[in-house]
Amino acid sequence: MIFALLILAASLCWGQFPVDGTGWIITGLPAAQDSLLGPLIPSGKSPWIYGDLAEKGVADNMAPAALAETPILGTALSGTVSWTSATQTVTTTADLRTPLSGQSWVAFAWNSVDGAGSGRALCPIQSVTATTITCSENLFEPTSSGVTAYRLPPPDSHGWDFQSWTAENPTLTWNYYDVALALYRLYYRTGKTTYQTQARAYADITWQWTLDHGYRYIYPRAESMVSQFFRALDGHSERLPYLYLTVQRAIGGFGQFVTGCPYCDNREAGYALWWAALGAKTDPNPIRHAQYCSWLTTYVPYWVSAQQPDGSWGEREFALNASYVDAPKSYAAPFIFEAAPWREAINIKAMEAAYESLNDTSATGCNGPSTATAAMTSIVNAVTWANNYGRDTVSRGTFYEVNSQSQDQNTVGNPAGTVSINLNSTALTGVGTGWMSAGYCDGTHFIGIQSPNEPRTVYKIASCSSNVSATLTVAFGVFGETMNVSGSPYSIAPAASTMCNSLATYCFGNLGDRNLTRTSCGGIGWLYSVTQNVTYKLWADECISASLGGPTAGLTNADNIGSITLPCSGFACDGLVNDTVAAAGNCGTQAPPCVNGSYLYQNLGKNFGEAFGAPGIDNELAWRLLPSTGLTCDLNRDGAIDVLDVQVMINQVLGITACTNDLTMIGTCNVADVRRVVNAVLGGPCRIGP
Numbered sequence: 297m298i299f300a301l302l303i304l305a306a307s308l309c310w311g312q313f314p315v316d317g318t319g320w321i322i323t324g325l326p327a328a329q330d331s332l333l334g335p336l337i338p339s340g341k342s343p344w345i346y347g348d349l350a351e352k353g354v355a356d357n358m359a360p361a362a363l364a365e366t367p368i369l370g371t372a373l374s375g376t377v378s379w380t381s382a383t384q385t386v387t388t389t390a391d392l393r394t395p396l397s398g399q400s401w402v403a404f405a406w407n408s409v410d411g412a413g414s415g416r417a418l419c420p421i422q423s424v425t426a427t428t429i430t431c432s433e434n435l436f437e438p439t440s441s442g443v444t445a446y447r448l449p450p451p452d453s454h455g456w457d458f459q460s461w462t463a464e465n466p467t468l469t470w471n472y473y474d475v476a477l478a479l480y481r482l483y484y485r486t487g488k489t490t491y492q493t494q495a496r497a498y499a500d501i502t503w504q505w506t507l508d509h510g511y512r513y514i515y516p517r518a519e520s521m522v523s524q525f526f527r528a529l530d531g532h533s534e535r536l537p538y539l540y541l542t543v544q545r546a547i548g549g550f551g552q553f554v555t556g557c558p559y560c561d562n563r564e565a566g567y568a569l570w571w572a573a574l575g576a577k578t579d580p581n582p583i584r585h586a587q588y589c590s591w592l593t594t595y596v597p598y599w600v601s602a603q604q605p606d607g608s609w610g611e612r613e614f615a616l617n618a619s620y621v622d623a624p625k626s627y628a629a630p631f632i633f634e635a636a637p638w639r640e641a642i643n644i645k646a647m648e649a650a651y652e653s654l655n656d657t658s659a660t661g662c663n664g665p666s667t668a669t670a671a672m673t674s675i676v677n678a679v680t681w682a683n684n685y686g687r688d689t690v691s692r693g694t695f696y697e698v699n700s701q702s703q704d705q706n707t708v709g710n711p712a713g714t715v716s717i718n719l720n721s722t723a724l725t726g727v728g729t730g731w732m733s734a735g736y737c738d739g740t741h742f743i744g745i746q747s748p749n750e751p752r753t754v755y756k757i758a759s760c761s762s763n764v765s766a767t768l769t770v771a772f773g774v775f776g777e778t779m780n781v782s783g784s785p786y787s788i789a790p791a792a793s794t795m796c797n798s799l800a801t802y803c804f805g806n807l808g809d810r811n812l813t814r815t816s817c818g819g820i821g822w823l824y825s826v827t828q829n830v831t832y833k834l835w836a837d838e839c840i841s842a843s844l845g846g847p848t849a850g851l852t853n854a855d856n857i858g859s860i861t862l863p864c865s866g867f868a869c870d871g872l873v874n875d876t877v878a879a880a881g882n883c884g885t886q887a888p889p890c891v892n893g894s895y896l897y898q899n900l901g902k903n904f905g906e907a908f909g910a911p912g913i914d915n916e917l918a919w920r921l922l923p924s925t926g927l928t929c930d931l932n933r934d935g936a937i938d939v940l941d942v943q944v945m946i947n948q949v950l951g952i953t954a955c956t957n958d959l960t961m962i963g964t965c966n967v968a969d970v971r972r973v974v975n976a977v978l979g980g981p982c983r984i985g986p
Contacts, residue, residue, distance in 0.1 A: 312487025313338070319921050323484050328578045328660075331652070332526045333477075334818075335825075335918035339485040342917050344840055344866030348485075349850025350877050351914075353889030354904050355482055358879040359494040361896060362470035366497070367416075367458035367505045369403055370447035371395075377404055377429070378441035379417075386419065386429040392445070393424050401448050401458075402429060406440045408509040409534055413444065416505050418462060418512070436545075437511040454897040462506045464514040471502050473905025476523035481914050499527035503535065510538030516546045516567035517642075522910055525578045540584045543571040547591055554595060557602035558610035558633045559751050566643035569595055573649035576662055589662035592650045596667050599647060600674045606699075607681030608635035609643055613704055614744045614787075615751030620704035621744035621789035622697075623754045625801060627770045634700035637686025638812040640678060641911055644819035647675050651826075669953070672826075676954040679823050682816055683835050684963045688808025690797040692842040694816065695808050698800035702742040702754065702789040705804055713764075714783045715745060719773040724757070726764040727783070733763055740791040743768075747784045749777040754789075811875045814843040814907040821916030827956045830924040831963070836916050837867050843876065843907060845869030851880055851889035858893065878903045929976035931957050937976045945973045 313321045321336045323329075339348045375390030386404070396402060399421060406415035417440075419431035429445075451457045463469050476498035483491035502520055503509065519542060528535040551568030553560040569592070576588035604610050610633030613620040625632040653661055655668035686694050696705065713728030724743070731737050737760030744754045756769040772781070796803035817839035824832035845868065847854070847861040855861050855873045864871040873891060878899040881890035907913045929937045931944040947953045948965040955965035959972045 313484060318918075320918050321484055326529065329526060329529045331577055332522055332529075332574065333481060333484065334912050334915035336481055336485050336914055337918050337921070339482070342844075342866070344844045344846075344869060345848055346846035346850055346864065346866075346869075347840070347844030347913075347917075349889065350844065350846065350880070351478075351482065351904075351908055352486070353851040354877050354880045355479060355491065355494075356889070357881040357886070358470075358475075358896065358901060358904060359479060359491075359498075361879075362460075362475075362901060363494065363497055365452065365454075365456055365460055365470065366501055367461055368449060369405065370449045373402075373445040373447065375445075376442045377445045378443065379404075379435055379437075379439065381439045382434050382436055384422070384431045384434050386431065386435070386445075388427055388429060388445070391426045392429065393426065395447065396421060396424050396429070399447060403446045403448055404435075404437075404440070404443050405446060406437055406443045409538065410504070410509065414504065414509075415440075415511075416508050417443075418458075418505075418508070434513070436513050437508060456897065458505065460900060461501055464512075464518060466515070466518050468900045468902040469506075469518065470901045471498050471506070471520045471523075471905070472518075472900065472902040472909075473911065474520040474523050474909035475901040475905045476502065476520060477526065477910060478905060478908035478914075480523060480526060481908065485914065495523065496527065496530065499523045503527065507538075507542055510535075510541040513545060513549070516550050516564050516571065519546070519567070519571070520910070521567075521571045521574060525574045529578060536579050536581065537584070540575060540579065540581075540587075543568070543575050543588070543591075546571050547595075551591070551595055554598045554602055557598075558604070558612045559615050560602075560611065561616060562602070562609045562611055563639045563642050566640075566646040569599065570642070570646035570649050573646065573653050576653040577649075577660075580660075585660075589653065589664070592654055592662055593664050593667055596647070596650050596654065596671050599643070600670045603674055603677060604632050604635070605630065606632060606685060607677035608632075608685070608699065609640055609678070610635050610699065612751060613700075614754050618744065618746050618752060618785075618787060619707060619709050621702055621707045621742055621754050621787050622704040623701040623742045623756060623789075625699045625701065627756070627774055631775070632699055634697050634704065635681075636697040637682040637694050638696070638815045640682060640686075641815040641819050644675060644678050644682070644816075645822075645911065647671050647678070648819060648822045651675065673951060673954040675823060676827075676956070677951075679820055679832070679835075680955070680963045683820070685798055685800040686808075686816075687813075688797045688803075691807040691810065692813070692838070693808030693810040694812040695796065695798070695800065695803045696805060696812065698796065698798075698803045700792055700804070701756065701802050703792050703804055704789055706790055707744070708788045710785050711788060715743070715786045716780075716782045716784070717745070717768075717772045718780045719777060720771050722758070722768040722771050724755075724766040724768055724772075726766070728764075730763045731757070731766055732760050734788075736760070736788055737766065742789045742791070744787045744789070745772075745781055745784050746786060748779050748781065753777060810842055810872060811903075813839055814874075814876055814903075814913060815911045817843060817907075817916045818912030818914075821912075821919040825919040825922055827954075828922060828924050829956050829958065830927060831958050831961050833920055833924060834961075836920060840913065840916060841866055841868040841870075842872075843874065843913065845871070846873045847871050851877060851891050853883040853888060853890060853892065855883075856892040875899075876903050876907045927957060927959055927961075929959070929973045931973065937973070939977065942970065942973050942977060945970050 404417040408415035479495035546568040553565040572591040654664035792802040820836040883890040
């Protein structure tokens with residue numbers, strides 16, 4: 297058995313790329329590309345060998361399946377079409393009512409930078425007449441005429457059509473969370489050129505079909521822009537002006553959301569900020585570079601100011617979507633709203649990328665050191681919050697969300713009846729409601745009132761005297777509402793759990809989810825690489841162990857998703873096989889590497905990308921090899937422990953500078969850390985640890 301495992305581990309390491317003294321792969325790439333890729337170690341060198349075996353095993357099953365579903369054009373339609381950019385109406389020279397009957401989509405092969413007929417303007421069909429096609433959304437591709445229209449093939453035997461790659465507002469796609477980037481990294485980790493070929497194919501499909509050469513208006517999370525910039529530097533620099541258009545649209549449509557947080561979708565805003573940071577790193581055009589830097593200088597301060605006192609970035613979910621009744625952590629100002637640790641991993645990565653560009657004072661950087669300093673403090677606070685509030689110390693998983701008193705994921709949307717209430721009153725009146733009968737009057741339920749105030753607000757029901765008469769715990773208007781409510785629809789949600797096994801007061805569910813942990817490891821690792829504070833290394837190691845601490849043998853028919861298989865390898869491993877490997881081969885039909893319970897076509901690239909794609913868990917494997925500077929009471933490293941060190945510690949406690957010397961190792965800097973430095977100045981020992 298041991299001999300077989302040694303052969304298996306050795307098979308991962310082709311040895312085609314040398315390593316430096318730290319153990320990092322020397323890619324030979326220009327600095328900008330190397331920065332996008334992040335540091336890597338050879339496959340097979342991770343202490344958690346299961347992660348390396350699983351990464352390769354999933355990729356070998358998933359990537360060929362994905363590329364077998366590369367979108368293609370169907371039958372060419374008669375005549376030609378034309379349209380004006382940013383409009384919905386397409387003019388046709390032929391009557392296309394019959395050939396488009398029953399069709400949901402039509403594609404227009406316009407002339408892009410890649411050549412005649414290479415564009416892919418995708419039109420969701422709203423209506424067709426003898427001379428027009430009306431799309432249900434605007435086409436932002438350039439004004440065009442004489443373009444051939446095409447039907448699109450129907451779903452294949454797996455139930456997927458071209459939208460497995462092109463979904464605008466996705467929950468999963470083949471390239472979700474940037475699988476292309478994961479494949480690029482796997483190429484450099486293994487030296488196997490198949491992965492490089494697949495990475496390029498993924499990126500090219502996304503470029504042509506998903507982004508349509510920078511003109512398609514989609515959600516930033518669908519864009520996978522790290523690999524797009526990498527591919528532009530990988531032989532396609534002509535794409536850079538069009539990637540700029542994508543970032544410009546993302547900033548204008550989503551990036552500015554942060555100015556309204558917590559009334560915002562901060563994940564999409566986070567992606568937009570990240571894309572701007574990528575452009576600043578990679579685009580040598582001085583005009584575009586200056587604009588990328590300007591966006592960072594403009595929006596990073598909004599991110600800093602939007603951060604809640606606990607270090608999270610809140611989202612007033614009910615204000616955004618009436619299907620989710622989320623209550624604040626407390627009804628006393630300043631209000632702290634719910635936040636999702638696994639989603640905020642993207643915001644952390646965005647701020648880290650922004651920091652790198654802002655802190656770079658060279659001609660290729662953005663030269664914003666003061667903004668970079670503020671960003672670093674914000675990053676420290678966010679990482680600390682995600683670890684101390686978002687992680688369950690018992691299950692080792694990450695909570696879906698914390699800080700909301702209510703379980704918004706279990707909202708009962710629009711029950712019978714309507715509600716009315718006056719400003720400064722706790723008396724809620726219903727018409728056609730059945731609150732007592734439904735069990736909403738036990739003091740543990742929350743009500744979201746939908747109109748007429750904007751944004752929508754959520755209150756707690758204290759008690760009811762009847763099915764149509766309730767009392768709230770606080771008077772209506774605490775959020776600054778300006779109008780009485782009369783005849784409004786409403787929604788109800790139960791109370792959240794208070795058994796969180798973390799610093800969080802409220803959490804969704806009783807246990808953290810080990811399937812959500814994988815998005816956070818790369819961001820923690822980056823913070824360790826910059827500060828070399830051993831606390832962050834310990835947190836990152838725990839994150840990887842909880843995510844990739846599976847069986848030493850890798851993916852075999854002994855494994856079941858959600859179960860433990862031993863023995864395992866690596867610090868704190870426990871043998872858990874989580875759903876990172878959902879796209880692996882299924883042992884019921886395939887030989888190893890495989891896992892029982894996999895579901896490739898129900899997951900596509902999502903779970904794989906969440907670990908190995910944009911969030912960058914592979915980078916943490918390299919960052920953790922950096923030597924720790926060690927925690928010491930000589931905070932300014934001048935060789936003496938004196939009053940200057942006390943001042944440094946006080947500044948970190950007050951938040952004037954980032955908390956990089958957490959001597960108590962509890963995740964925050966506080967007065968106890970100051971006492972320890974003072975004690976050392978007076979001649980006592982420099983105590984490190986809890």
